[in-house]
Amino acid sequence: xxxxxxxxxxxxxxxxxxxxxxxxxxxxxxxxxxxxxxxxxxxxxxxxxxxxxxxxxxxxxxxxxxxxxxxxxxxxxxxxxxxxxxxxxxxxxxxxxxxxxxxxxxxxxxxxxxxxxxxxxxxxxxxxxxxxxxxxxxxxxxxxxxxxxxxxxxxxxxxxxxxxxxxxxxxxxxxxxxxxxxxxxxxxxxxxxxxxxxxxxxxxxxxxxxxxxxxxxxxxxxxxxxxxxxxxxxxxxxxxxxxxxxxxxxxxxxxxxxxxxxxxxxxxxxxxxxxxxxxxxxxxxxxxxxxxxxxxxxxxxxxxxxxxxxxxxxxxxxxxxxxxxxxxxxxxxxxxxxxxxxxxxxxxxxxxx
Amino acid sequence: xxxxxxxxxxxxxxxxxxxxxxxxxxxxxxxxxxxxxxxxxxxxxxxxxxxxxxxxxxxxxxxxxxxxxxxxxxxxxxxxxxxxxxxxxxxxxxxxxxxxxxxxxxxxxxxxxxxxxxxxxxxxxxxxxxxxxxxxxxxxxxxxxxxxxxxxxxxxxxxxxxxxxxxxxxxxxxxxxxxxxxxxxxxxxxxxxxxxxxxxxxxxxxxxxxxxxxxxxxxxxxxxxxxxxx
Numbered sequence: 001x002x003x004x005x006x007x008x009x010x011x012x013x014x015x016x017x018x019x020x021x022x023x024x025x026x027x028x029x030x031x032x033x034x035x036x037x038x039x040x041x042x043x044x045x046x047x048x049x050x051x052x053x054x055x056x057x058x059x060x061x062x063x064x065x066x067x068x069x070x071x072x073x074x075x076x077x078x079x080x081x082x083x084x085x086x087x088x089x090x091x092x093x094x095x096x097x098x099x100x101x102x103x104x105x106x107x108x109x110x111x112x113x114x115x116x117x118x119x120x121x122x123x124x125x126x127x128x129x130x131x132x133x134x135x136x137x138x139x140x141x142x143x144x145x146x147x148x149x150x151x152x153x154x155x156x157x158x159x160x161x162x163x164x165x166x167x168x169x170x171x172x173x174x175x176x177x178x179x180x181x182x183x184x185x186x187x188x189x190x191x192x193x194x195x196x197x198x199x200x201x202x203x204x205x206x207x208x209x210x211x212x213x214x215x216x217x218x219x220x221x222x223x224x225x226x227x228x229x230x231x232x233x234x235x236x237x238x239x240x241x242x243x244x245x246x247x248x249x250x251x252x253x254x255x256x257x258x259x260x261x262x263x264x265x266x267x268x269x270x271x272x273x274x275x276x277x278x279x280x281x282x283x284x285x286x287x288x289x290x291x292x293x294x295x296x297x298x299x300x301x302x303x304x305x306x307x308x309x310x311x312x313x314x315x316x317x318x319x320x321x322x323x324x325x326x327x328x329x330x331x332x333x334x335x336x337x338x339x340x341x342x343x344x345x346x347x348x349x350x351x352x353x
Numbered sequence: 354x355x356x357x358x359x360x361x362x363x364x365x366x367x368x369x370x371x372x373x374x375x376x377x378x379x380x381x382x383x384x385x386x387x388x389x390x391x392x393x394x395x396x397x398x399x400x401x402x403x404x405x406x407x408x409x410x411x412x413x414x415x416x417x418x419x420x421x422x423x424x425x426x427x428x429x430x431x432x433x434x435x436x437x438x439x440x441x442x443x444x445x446x447x448x449x450x451x452x453x454x455x456x457x458x459x460x461x462x463x464x465x466x467x468x469x470x471x472x473x474x475x476x477x478x479x480x481x482x483x484x485x486x487x488x489x490x491x492x493x494x495x496x497x498x499x500x501x502x503x504x505x506x507x508x509x510x511x512x513x514x515x516x517x518x519x520x521x522x523x524x525x526x527x528x529x530x531x532x533x534x535x536x537x538x539x540x541x542x543x544x545x546x547x548x549x550x551x552x553x554x555x556x557x558x559x560x561x562x563x564x565x566x567x568x569x570x571x572x573x574x575x576x577x578x579x580x581x582x583x
Contacts, residue, residue, distance in 0.1 A: 224384070224385060224443075227384075227385030228384045228385045233414070233415060234385075235415075236388060257388040257407075257411065258408065258411060258415075
């Protein structure tokens with residue numbers, strides 16, 4: 001097949017799915033490569049519901065997953081990795097590996113949508129005893145429980161009477177090395193706080209934060225809703241440490257707006273872990289020689305008006321591979337990347353004709 | 354933190370806290386607090402006293418029974434009830450929360466409330482028996498030395514000075530202005546029937562009894578049932 005109208009999309013999450021659907025609908029042939037067995041990416045795998053409307057993830061994503069999987073111009077390769085690339089814009093020779101077998105594919109343009117991974121609370125230091133105490137979990141661990149329709153203390157299997165979210169774990173922290181805000185964790189914690197109250201109505205829920213970053217409609221859809229309708233307690237101040245006390249967790253922080261220390265016992269502590277570039281994103285940066293911007297994500301040129309073009313001609317990026325993004329950003333970038341990739345190839349074809 | 358009111362039981366503090374939060378107005382006076390401080394910035398009392406309408410809202414939102422009890426004994430009397438704090442972007446009404454807290458404090462006859470309002474019993478008496486808050490004859494030289502020497506001249510010839518005022522209804526010395534008898538009877542009936550008079554029973558029993566007698570006599574003379582219409 002000619003590379004002229006063929007686009008490689010790497011990653012089958014929300015950004016890659018939208019990019020694949022968009023490019024194929026514009027008439028290009030799309031090769032969609034996903035390392036995992038299923039399409040859908042991080043939300044599909046790890047999130048019970050999506051922010052901000054608390055609707056089930058798989059129900060919401062089923063349409064785009066189905067359309068991409070059955071699209072006549074999309075060639076989906078799951079359990080497949082991109083392992084090498086040669087050539088240049090218009091004529092990339094990309095090596096794929098699936099179950100030990102390698103094939104070489106010709107593509108004209110590339111959209112990298114390999115996303116993020118959640119910050120590991122044990123990466124630098126053992127933050128908040130995540131690997132020490134059963135009842136210290138992350139947002140992702142909480143989502144996995146909610147996928148099964150429950151929220152319990154891992155130590156006992158019983159519903160918690162008190163729950164504390166700690167924000168900015170792995171974000172906005174010079175010592176950790178991540179100076180950026182991960183953008184979505186305030187919204188996800190607020191979303192989860194509402195879900196905690198649905199699952200365990202009597203639980204007291206606290207969110208310890210530096211700033212609540214609830215831009216746009218999330219303000220009243222999530223923040224006001226959690227605080228006003230569900231009486232979630234937002235306390236400005238970051239917890240310094242979590243200590244085991246009896247069968248509970250003592251969290252120590254400052255209630256900065258009240259000007260006094262806080263030491264309270266919790267049944268469950270949920271760490272709002274931020275975003276870092278995924279291993280796949282770093283690997284694609286290496287293979288396609290895309291520079292990384294100062295925070296470590298894939299660099300784009302032309303910000304703020306062009307969000308998807310990388311410094312490498314013919315290589316575009318969509319979603320959290322380029323930095324912390326919410327779903328709306330990710331899907332919008334998927335569409336923009338599809339449009340730019342297809343128009344890039346057509347302009348190139350008309351110039352050489 | 355050590356409690357300032359350690360002699361008062363937790364149960365009692367919790368009971369008063371519930372009276373505040375279960376008030377019918379409470380939910381529309383406290384939605385959720387940004388803790389932004391705009392209410393403090395707008396508050397005239399906060400400029401002069403160690404007083405913060407933000408902390409009132411926060412203590413209630415945090416369900417801090419201990420601190421709310423402290424505030425109900427102390428902070429609430431530093432508020433001038435001007436409602437500048439309605440500037441709140443969340444639509445909270447810290448001044449209204451203070452209104453509720455004051456009412457709970459008065460209805461329960463807190464010792465500190467009696468102390469805070471001790472200087473006002475004369476004014477309460479004046480309002481409830483005459484319908485006006487102050488009267489010209491309260492203006493005496495020794496009571497208002499800061500008003501200057503002319504206070505004596507005015508006090509000595511009060512009736513003349515008052516007659517110099519254009520409205521005839523202000524030619525009074527024991528009242529701010531002439532209140533019609535019918536108006537007084539209606540006010541007595543309202544204060545009796547709505548329980549407003551009973552609010553001060555916990556605060557100053559003697560004052561309450563005197564006023565109740567004044568009101569009952571007046572109502573009986575005019576053939577109005579002091580027990581109310583129901």
